[in-house]
Amino acid sequence: MSETLRTTDVTVSVAAPVPVAVSVSDAGLLAETAAAVREAGAALRERFGEVVPYRTREELMGALAANDGTALRILRPRLTSLRPGAGWVEDELDGGALPSGEWWVVDPAEGNVNHLHALPDWAVTATLVRDNRPVLTVVHLPLTGETYTALAGAGAHVDGRRLHVSRTADLGLSIVATSQARPDEDEGVVRRVGSSITAMLLDALVVRVSVPATLHLLDVAAGRLDAFWQYAGARADLLPGALLVTEAGGRISDAEGRPWTPQSAGFLAAAPGVHAQAVSTLAR
Template identity: 35%
Template sequence: MRGACREGGTGPGTRHSHAPGSHSVTDPLPDPLPAPLSDPLPDELLSLALEAARRAGELLRDGRPEDLAVAATKSSPIDVVTEMDIAAEKLITGFLAEARPDDGFLGEEGASTAGTSGVRWIVDPLDGTVNYLYGLPTWAVSIAAERDGETVAGVVEVPMRGETYRAVRGGGAYCGDRPLRCRPAPPLEQALVSTGFNYVEPVRRHQAEVARLLIPRLRDIRRGGSAAVDLCDVAAGRLDGYYERGLHPWDLAAGDLIAREAGALTGSRPGEPPSRDLAVAASPGVFAPLQRLLDDLGAWHD
C-alpha cells in the first residue's frame, strides 16, 4: 500500500468508549481471550465489501480511456464516466447479491431494493466523478453495510493512491493493515479543514460565502472533490476537519464510520447526526468549535 496513513491505537486490544453523540478511542487493554459469543457478521460483511471495492476499483482504473475528450464512440466525456459509474455499481451489486441474495441495496446509480435479511448495502461506485473525468487521483469506491439501520462495516477504496480504508463498528479503522487515528486537536485557528461545493449556482454562491467567512478562522480550507476520501483523510490525520452540505447516504456511510472508528467525532448541527443538511467530521478538539461556527454561519441551509 502506498500513502502515509497515520498509525494509531485503534487495532486489536483497544477499547472504544462511546460518549453520547460521539465515538472516541481510549485506554488499551491486555490481549483478550477469544470471545465465542462475538458476532461474526460485521467481519463477514467487511470481507465482501473489500473484495467488491477492489474489483470495482480495478474496473474503473483500467477502464478509463487515456483521453476522455476524444472517446470516439460517445457524444461527450461525461457519457464515458457515467457508463463506467454504472458498470462499477452493477459489478458491486452483482457480486454482493450473489453472496447474500436477501440483502437490500441503496446505490447512487439507482440500485435500490429493500431486502429481507436486515442488512442493506450502501454503495457509491465512483465518488469524485469530476476528479475521475479530469484524471485526478482523488476518487474512490465507497461501500458500507448497514444492519437494522446501523452502519457496521465500511470500505473506501482509493485506487490511484493505492489505499484501502476499512472499519468495523467497534473494531477500529485501518488503511491496509495500519491502524488509523485522527490528529491531536490543534486550536481551531490552526486547523486544516476540507469542504465541497454544490453544482447548483445559488447553493454554490452561499457555500462560497460561508467558506469566505470561515477561512480567516482556520489555518486553511481544501476542496478535495470526494467526500469519502475527505472523511478518510480526517481518519488518517491528513485533515483536522471536514464539512459539506448536500451529501447523500452513499457519500457518507463508509467514510463516516471510518472517521469515527479512528477517533473523530461526526455530526450535523449541534446535537444532530450527519445529514443532507450538513455533515461535519473532525478531531475531538476541533469538532465542537467548528460545528458551532458552521451553525452560526448558516452552513446548514442554502
C-alpha cells in the same frame, strides 16, 4: 430478493464507537466486501489515464454512466451474493433516510468526474447499513492500492493499520476541507457554502476545497485533516467517511453540532479538539 429504495421516514445514525463483541460473520463479510471493491477498482483503473472529452450534458452523463456500469457489473452480483436479502440503493446521489433491514449503499465511482478528467481523486466505496446504522464500510483507492475499512465497534484501518483522528485542539492551527455535494445545487446552498468557506478562511490555518467528500473524510480519519464540513450531500458520499471518522475517534454532527442523519442540511466531521470551534465558525 433485493429491493430498490424509494421513500421512508426512518433515520440513519452513526453512533460513537464503543467496545463491542464483533461477530465473526461481520468481520468475514468486511473482508469479502473489500475483495469485491478492490476488483471493481481494478476494472476502473483500466479505464483511467486519458481525459474523456464531452461537449454536451448528455455526453457527460453517458461517460459517467459507463464508469458506473463497469464497477457495478462486478459489485452488484458480488455484494448481492454476500447478502441476498439486502436492499440496494440505486442512485449514489440519493439523500434522506433508509428503511429498516440491511441495505448496500454503494458509490461505484466516487469522484467519477475526476476520473473522466484524468485526475487522481476517485475511489470505489461500499457500505452495509443494518437497521439504520452503518455496520461496515470499504473505500478503495485504485491508483495507490490503499483500502480503508471500518467495522462498527472494531475501529478504522487502512491496509490493516489502525487509524486515529488528529489530536489538534486549535482550529487556528488546523487544515480543514469542504466539498461540493452535487452539481446543480440550489442557489441558497451554494451561497451558504461560499459564506462558510469565508468564515473558515478567517479562523482556520488552511482551507481545502475539492471533490469528492469521501477522500477528505479519509484524511480526517487518518489525522491528516482536522475537520471536514459539507452542506447537503448524499448517503453514498458521507456514510463511508462518517463511519471511518467515528471509528477513528472523531466527532460527527450536523453543521450546528446536533446529531447527524442523512436528512440533515449540513455535515461536520472533526477531531474532538476542534469540533466545537468548527461549529462556532460555521454558525457565523
